[in-house]
Amino acid sequence: MLNKKLRNAIILSIIIFLCLLIVTVSLRDSDKVKGIRAKALDFFRPIQEKIHSFFYPLIKAVNTVKDYFGLIEKVRALEEENSRLLKDYSENINLKVENNALRKLLGVKQRNKFDTKLAKVIGFYESRWQSEAILNVGRSDGVLEGMGVITEKGLVGVVILSSNSSCRVRLINDPQSSIGARVLSSRKVGMVEGSLDKKVYLKYIPKDDIIFRGDIVITSEYSKLLPPEIVIGRVKRVSVSKQSPYKEIEIEPFVDFRELEYVLVVTR
Amino acid sequence: MRIVPKILHFLILIIFLILQISFLERLELFGLSFDLVMVTIICISMIDGILYGTFYGFISGLVFDLMLGNIVGVTAFIYAIDGFAASNFVNMGYNKRRILAFVFVTFLITEINLILTSIIRYIFDLNVNLVDIGLELLKRPIFNIALIFLVYPVIRAGSKGEDTFEFGYKEKD
Numbered sequence: 071m072l073n074k075k076l077r078n079a080i081i082l083s084i085i086i087f088l089c090l091l092i093v094t095v096s097l098r099d100s101d102k103v104k105g106i107r108a109k110a111l112d113f114f115r116p117i118q119e120k121i122h123s124f125f126y127p128l129i130k131a132v133n134t135v136k137d138y139f140g141l142i143e144k145v146r147a148l149e150e151e152n153s154r155l156l157k158d159y160s161e162n163i164n165l166k167v168e169n170n171a172l173r174k175l176l177g178v179k180q181r182n183k184f185d186t187k188l189a190k191v192i193g194f195y196e197s198r199w200q201s202e203a204i205l206n207v208g209r210s211d212g213v214l215e216g217m218g219v220i221t222e223k224g225l226v227g228v229v230i231l232s233s234n235s236s237c238r239v240r241l242i243n244d245p246q247s248s249i250g251a252r253v254l255s256s257r258k259v260g261m262v263e264g265s266l267d268k269k270v271y272l273k274y275i276p277k278d279d280i281i282f283r284g285d286i287v288i289t290s291e292y293s294k295l296l297p298p299e300i301v302i303g304r305v306k307r308v309s310v311s312k313q314s315p316y317k318e319i320e321i322e323p324f325v326d327f328r329e330l331e332y333v334l335v336v337t338r
Numbered sequence: 339m340r341i342v343p344k345i346l347h348f349l350i351l352i353i354f355l356i357l358q359i360s361f362l363e364r365l366e367l368f369g370l371s372f373d374l375v376m377v378t379i380i381c382i383s384m385i386d387g388i389l390y391g392t393f394y395g396f397i398s399g400l401v402f403d404l405m406l407g408n409i410v411g412v413t414a415f416i417y418a419i420d421g422f423a424a425s426n427f428v429n430m431g432y433n434k435r436r437i438l439a440f441v442f443v444t445f446l447i448t449e450i451n452l453i454l455t456s457i458i459r460y461i462f463d464l465n466v467n468l469v470d471i472g473l474e475l476l477k478r479p480i481f482n483i484a485l486i487f488l489v490y491p492v493i494r495a496g497s498k499g500e501d502t503f504e505f506g507y508k509e510k511d
Contacts, residue, residue, distance in 0.1 A: 078388055078422070085396050085418045092400070092411030103410055110404035117353075118360050125361040193359045195406045196371075198470070199459050202406055204359070238406065246408075266467055 108233030111204065115192070115236045119206055122192045126331070133329055184297045186220070186334035187211055192236070194330070198266055201244040201327065203227070207335060208235045216295040218336040224301040224324035225249070225289060226333055237335075241327050242302065243268045250290040251302055253281060259290055262302055262321060270303060272319040279317070281308050287321055297336055344390055347382050347493060351398050354378045354489075359406060373448070373478075375402065377485045379417055380424040380447055381493040388425035395421030409462060416454050420447050444486045448479040 096103040137144070189211075193204030207213045209232050219226040219239045227241040228249070240247050243264040251262040251272060260275045272287055285305040291298035303323040310317055358374045375398055383391025399414030407413050427443045456471050 078426070081389060081392055082422055085392055085422070086415070088396070089411045089415035089418065092414065093409055096410035107404050107410070110401065114356060114401075114405060118356050121353075121356055122360040125357075129361065193406070194363045195359055196363055198474070199455075200406070200408060204406070267470065 111233040111236045119192045184336050185338040187337050191330045201241040203239045208233045208237050212337050213335050218296040219333050243270050250292045252290040254286040270321040275317045351378050372481045377489050379421045381490045383421045383424035391421030391425045392418050444483045445479045448482050
């Protein structure tokens, strides 16, 4: 009995020591650990991709059932949005033609288009402290750390680790995510950050600035790798508190992270 | 001691880990999510004993850390403790009431897992909201408890009755 207890104590001590050693090494020598992480991602990619493909119809079916209950509300909101967008459409075309003509006249550079690489989401992990996805593209496809990931709806996140054939993406609702952003209508600049409750906030907008519910938030032009003017989300709630010099602005992202299937990595 | 079932259990654990990352994380229902890996480690601890429970917990945690973790070694530590504690709870006498043992052990290990994770995150300077953790302590074990009744037979199927912990309805105390 004593022998058994002693053996258990030794096992636990060894495991704790090993874990402390690994944590220390990973914090001190992050480059080496990054290499090992990239290799682990490459190693598990084939089986991960197979499992994902096999179960994806089930994920889709469950999500469809969940969506069904909010369908009437969703359709009504979409109809409203559609009529508003139709009204804006012809005006926008006129503005675009006018804008291009004026840019030409003034010698201002036209907006740059960016290159993208199509990728499939093969992994997804969301906990209180983390929101990440794994894509089936990596360094061999020209995908590097820091590159932005988008869908047709808007910004998804940023690549944080790229291995040879896959990569990890930090989603914008991850508590460690921080992205330069701009309010489309007022042109105010702030930072879009994730949080522990998985909500997305626009931070560092002074109390005196006017921000409306429904304002669109886009990426700012101050990021090296993320292209500007990619839509992030819509302002959902604006509040002020006496303790903070800034407004508390909650953003509703346009992208539903749980339903991601294919994304685009902005490679240039 | 047969080694083949142990290797089989390890392979099942790794497949379940990938299944968790690729599939289960997206199936969040009513704000509740599963932890298939933790539940599998509990089952392995019950069947194969403390050594395998702890060691497999450590290895699966390490694989998870390498694939998705923020700090390598943290999940390895938490899962190893889960495996160690699960086996200890069984040895402490929870195996007297078998079906209840599954519920209690899973409940306790889920709570230990969450508390440990919160403490470690707090040490590494990530914000911890006590109200949210309190809510999670209440709701997280629910699906894990349901899941253990599905996972246990799968793990046990590979052990050919060599486990240290029999399924409840087989025999009376």
